Amino acid sequence: MKRMLYYMERDLRRWLRGRANVISTLILPAAWLIFVGLALPIRFTDNYLDFIAPGILVLTMLGASFQGGALLMFDKILGYLQKFLAMPAPRESILFGKILFITLRGLIQTTVILIIAIILGANFLDPVLIISIYAVLFTFGILLSSMMATVALKLEDHDSYAAINAMISMPLFFTSSALMPYDQMPDWLAAIARFNPVSYAIDAIRGLQAGIFPGTTLFGLCAGAILVLFVSVTVFRRATV
């Protein structure tokens, strides 16, 4: 357990030293919030910002996770992983440390987005609500970062990782319930959106916002996270003998 934290600490130190990175990852979600959330003329609700904010929080986490998988990819191709694997610490702690770091970094980034959303006028001020939102985002982060860690383990080089990243990150966002409610979607899109893990996270946050406890959605999200984490550990064990 402690070893996992040491691996995480390493990534955290490296991330905080690269100042440009810390800021640049926030630009895209902030732009969504401002340019789409505030400017898009929407008829189904008077407060589109409130509607889109959960989607943007989840988008931030999504971006962080997809970027995070590349960390494992670089550890792999630059030889760090080799050295770590030859150490007596339980090998899984490398993977867990990475997943935890990616999720933690995502949470730090969503905090900034959350503050921007509140400044812009979204209703997120209830502390219980904020804590439960973090719990949802954490579970979602574990799910996606384990998924991307698995992808990074399976692929050979960074180019193919970047290609996969570009290929699935935006479609995953657009086919979710981030931008419009299910009843406004065409049927085919609604069908896809109901399966999309991104929708699960967004719907859970919207449920919490509306004061309803989203039991089924949360259960689905947790089950998904555990499943993907399990797959990730299996792939990791196989990839590292």
Added chain:
Amino acid sequence: MITPARGWTEPYALHAPRTGAGAAFMIAGPGGVRVGGTGTRCESRGFLPSSSITAWNVCGIDIRYESRRSSNLAAIETSGLTKRFESLVAVDHLDLAIDREIFGLLGPNGSGKTTTVKMLTTLLDPTEGDATICGYSVKRDPLAVREQISYVPQDMAVDPKLTGRENVIFFAKVYGVPRPREIADETLAMLDLLPRADDLVRTYSGGMRRRLELAQALVHDPVVLFLDEPTIGLDVAGRRKIWEHIIALKDRGMTVFVTTHYMDEADHACDRIGIIDHGRVVATDSPDALKASVCRDIVSVRADGSLPGELPEGVTFLGRADGEFRFEVDRGDEAGLALSRAFTKAGLVVRAISVRQPTLDDVFLALVGETDETGAFDDRKFRRMLRRRA
């Protein structure tokens, strides 16, 4: 398990359940338990030096011990170690025993050097056979093996955004070393990096980065150190310094396993050399013995006239070409002088003498041949090979 050394004299007895970083021990004598503690390294404070040091001083009491592991078992032993990748036999029934020495594994590209190291460091599973590190099997007990070793691959993987000290402390923590900060300082000092310890590694030279990797590898005081191409890409001064450190480690009782392409370095630093080709070790011996096995020294004497009737002992005349007499001798430097005297005695004027001693290059070419890159470089095959290794 530690047992008293052969020269051990009562009344003190040393009890320690195991060696290695953090091992607890106590020394019992007539007055009861005298010293006890847990930890490693700090001899003066009564901590256990983990590897094969046989004598040290605790609180004025001379302690000598011998760990069972280092007395009866070689640090590295392989028996029939084999790795196959589909149809390719990368390593073919390797039998080696290496203990408290610098062992250099030499071979052309793709001969199985890295695969061997990866199996010994538990990064790859052997297809057949087994290897033991300090008695622990790489197949059955990989975790115990990893406790005894450190591995420095050739990639120079140190974090450029962290300082040297942070890099080493991180390793010390992951190894679970007690007092990681102090240990980090100690190893940084040992590798002459302490003055630059708080600079970002980004500003380090190649040689310094390599030394930093050694510092990381030494934090848990391993019994066996594996180095893959330790001097690749370094300048002359950097290489010399790395080798100095490696030799110093061996003198402290560490077993060092290196792979390298640089014959002159291997000749100078390694106690024994194994030459591997197509996965098979074709020769293992000391550099001198290997060189002697290929050919004797050649002495060429440039002089006018005909061959003197009387030649020194142990000299074989090979022939005369371009006004040079060529001889095969056992010790070139001494025979050269003797030949010069014999020529002068016979009234000939010696104008030049040259001695050519065989180098490891000659050994290598004689055993392996110039097999280099017969086919075109197959990029896909190369990548596939790299992937399998990764």
